[in-house]
Amino acid sequence: MKVLVCGGAGYIGSHLIRELLSLPNYEIVILDNLSQGHSGSIPAGLAFEKVDVRDKQKLEQVFSKHQPDAVMHFCAAISVEESVVDPLRYYDNNVIGTIYLLQTMNKYKVKYFIFSSTAAIFGNPEIIPLTDDASTKPINPYGDTKLTVEKILGWSENAYGIKYVCLRYFNACGAHESGEIGEDHDPETHLIPLVLQVVLGKREHIKIYGNDYDTRDGTCIRDYIHVTDLATAHIKALEYLVRENKSQHFNLGSGEGYSVNEVINAAREVTEHPIPAIVHPRRKGDPPVLIAGSIRAENILGWTRKYDSIKKIKKVFVYLKINNAALPAIQAEIIHKNTII
Numbered sequence: 008m009k010v011l012v013c014g015g016a017g018y019i020g021s022h023l024i025r026e027l028l029s030l031p032n033y034e035i036v037i038l039d040n041l042s043q044g045h046s047g048s049i050p051a052g053l054a055f056e057k058v059d060v061r062d063k064q065k066l067e068q069v070f071s072k073h074q075p076d077a078v079m080h081f082c083a084a085i086s087v088e089e090s091v092v093d094p095l096r097y098y099d100n101n102v103i104g105t106i107y108l109l110q111t112m113n114k115y116k117v118k119y120f121i122f123s124s125t126a127a128i129f130g131n132p133e134i135i136p137l138t139d140d141a142s143t144k145p146i147n148p149y150g151d152t153k154l155t156v157e158k159i160l161g162w163s164e165n166a167y168g169i170k171y172v173c174l175r176y177f178n179a180c181g182a183h184e185s186g187e188i189g190e191d192h193d194p195e196t197h198l199i200p201l202v203l204q205v206v207l208g209k210r211e212h213i214k215i216y217g218n219d220y221d222t223r224d225g226t227c228i229r230d231y232i233h234v235t236d237l238a239t240a241h242i243k244a245l246e247y248l249v250r251e252n253k254s255q256h257f258n259l260g261s262g263e264g265y266s267v268n269e270v271i272n273a274a275r276e277v278t279e280h281p282i283p284a285i286v287h288p289r290r291k292g293d294p295p296v297l298i299a300g301s302i303r304a305e306n307i308l309g310w311t312r313k314y315d316s317i318k319k320i321k322k323v324f325v326y327l328k329i330n331n332a333a334l335p336a337i338q339a340e341i342i343h344k345n346t347i348i
């Protein structure tokens with residue numbers, strides 16, 4: 008099976024590639040515009056096309072050249088806050104880019120599509136943990152772009168027979184066990200890598216966006232799920248599509264949430280760095296609590312989380328090895344602590 012991995016040089020895509028490489032049956036082609044992805048994360052010898060999915064002509068050339076059997080689509084702008092400030096960029100990148108991809112798939116008769124969806128489609132959930140069929144009401148443009156694509160997929164299946172799986176990620180975290188790849192966005196907006204930047208002396212303090220939410224300590228609560236577990240879910244999803252030929256959506260979470268304060272405290276404990284924190288006003292578009300059950304993924308895909316111990320948020324930091332070369336000291340410390348936590 009030949010898989011075209013769009014966004015394969017990015018955070019989650021690069022971890023998926025590592026998992027695919029460990030299996031015998033997959034041929035991999037990576038497509039990435041390298042706007043956020045890192046060329047250094049692409050394993051030597053793999054086919055790589057530096058293409059933006061919105062460049063229809065080049066996209067067609069990639070399909071014509073490689074003739075993939077399936078597409079996994081990780082390319083997207085991903086900042087909730089930025090999407091509120093510049094929504095059109097988000098619809099352009101996330102929706103229009105996916106439309107071009109689906110049109111090209113249809114033209115080249117590619118039948119299977121795995122889509123990186125998000126917890127942000129749920130908005131402010133009424134019931135926690137979110138179930139797989141919880142109602143979707145995004146409260147920021149980012150979430151709406153992903154929900155729009157989910158709807159487009161439903162109609163595309165109906166019209167063109169493209170079978171798809173939507174994987175609704177909760178908060179991806181952690182890094183590959185090898186330490187070779189991890190989370191590294193520019194600019195970085197995610198809590199955990201920002202906390203680590205404080206530890207590394209790259210920023211003076213961490214901002215806490217709001218401590219007046221209706222949560223146990225007033226800060227937002229998120230469900231952190233290890234990036235390698237997210238990666239394995241994609242392979243299970245593709246196996247499922249080929250086996251069942253049925254479209255479906257799945258939540259990918261751990262069923263447990265941690266507050267912003269708890270994440271920062273865990274980092275303090277593991278790194279023994281004071282990590283100064285300053286409370287700021289709420290960030291636009293942030294829901295107070297997002298936690299998911301993943302019952303459907305467990306039952307139908309047979310997905311299990313290898314990093315279940317990540318339930319203890321301290322382990323998130325233990326697994327973090329972002330950008331190996333730049334972080335030897337902190338990594339050594341983190342790895343050392345791993346033996347005593």
Ligand code: UFG
Pocket residue numbers: 085086087125126127176177178179196197198199201213214215216217227228229267290293297
């Ligand atoms: N936060 C801070 N300070 C920071 C950064 C973040 O307090 O410097 C807070 C945020 O306000 C939020 C929490 O930490 O309450 C997590 O924020 P992230 O930016 O790390 O992640 P988000 O929950 O905003 O979004 C992430 C992904 C989305 C996905 C969502 C699903 O970026 O793509 O998780 O829960 F939709």
